[in-house]
Amino acid sequence: MLSLFIVERLEVLLATSDDAPAIADMSRNLVESGLSWQWKPAAVARQILRKDTEVIVARRNKRIEGFAIMRFREDDAHLLLLAVEPFAQRTGIGRSLLTWLEESARVAGTFFVHLEVRVSEQGARQFYRALGYRERGRVDGYYQQKEAAILMTKDLRIVRQTPTKNVSNL
Numbered sequence: 001m002l003s004l005f006i007v008e009r010l011e012v013l014l015a016t017s018d019d020a021p022a023i024a025d026m027s028r029n030l031v032e033s034g035l036s037w038q039w040k041p042a043a044v045a046r047q048i049l050r051k052d053t054e055v056i057v058a059r060r061n062k063r064i065e066g067f068a069i070m071r072f073r074e075d076d077a078h079l080l081l082l083a084v085e086p087f088a089q090r091t092g093i094g095r096s097l098l099t100w101l102e103e104s105a106r107v108a109g110t111f112f113v114h115l116e117v118r119v120s121e122q123g124a125r126q127f128y129r130a131l132g133y134r135e136r137g138r139v140d141g142y143y144q145q146k147e148a149a150i151l152m153t154k155d156l157r158i159v160r161q162t163p164t165k166n167v168s169n170l
């Protein structure tokens, strides 16, 4: 018997206001767990409307599997949020989202991207290192006085950076 598998294509697109509740839920569950929920649907919807901010989603078959939010400033860009649903992690979605935003920054003539990540998120820290981000500092209590942030930066003018070693004392 012939089995037919239809593999839906993953698309990376600009988010619309209708996506705000799903993005907010993912932020609460995947990024803000253990913290009080800041990125509620209204806060996400405001980002979608801002001219200096790009909110993008990775969507397959109408379902959002990942999203990212980046703010563009005069001289640099700031990655505010990025998350991928656990069932879809390690399939390249995070890389696709971040690469999309980095390309957008390059086109805008913005060559430095900054971000903060929870010190306990070893997987995310590895992910950013793999994509060429360097750990350059730590801010204790950054997350609601409950957890430290690791500050990371990428210089987009460098085509290929050697990933930094696991800096466990940060």
Ligand SMILES: CC(C)(COP(=O)(O)OP(=O)(O)OC[C@H]1O[C@@H](n2cnc3c(N)ncnc32)[C@H](O)[C@@H]1OP(=O)(O)O)[C@@H](O)C(=O)NCCC(=O)NCCS
Binding pocket: 030, 031, 080, 081, 082, 083, 084, 085, 088, 089, 090, 091, 092, 093, 094, 095, 096, 116, 117, 118, 121, 122, 123, 124, 126, 127, 128, 130, 131
């Ligand atoms: C961090 C996160 C966005 C990565 O997304 P992802 O789609 O799983 O990442 P990718 O599949 O694109 O991974 C690209 C590379 O990063 C590295 N990487 C990703 N996740 C990793 C992990 N958990 N441990 C070690 N390396 C990892 C690997 O080198 C990987 O390449 P490989 O799979 O070929 O080895 C995702 O794990 C996530 O949503 N985590 C929870 C939310 C979060 O912490 N967000 C970041 C702070 S805002």
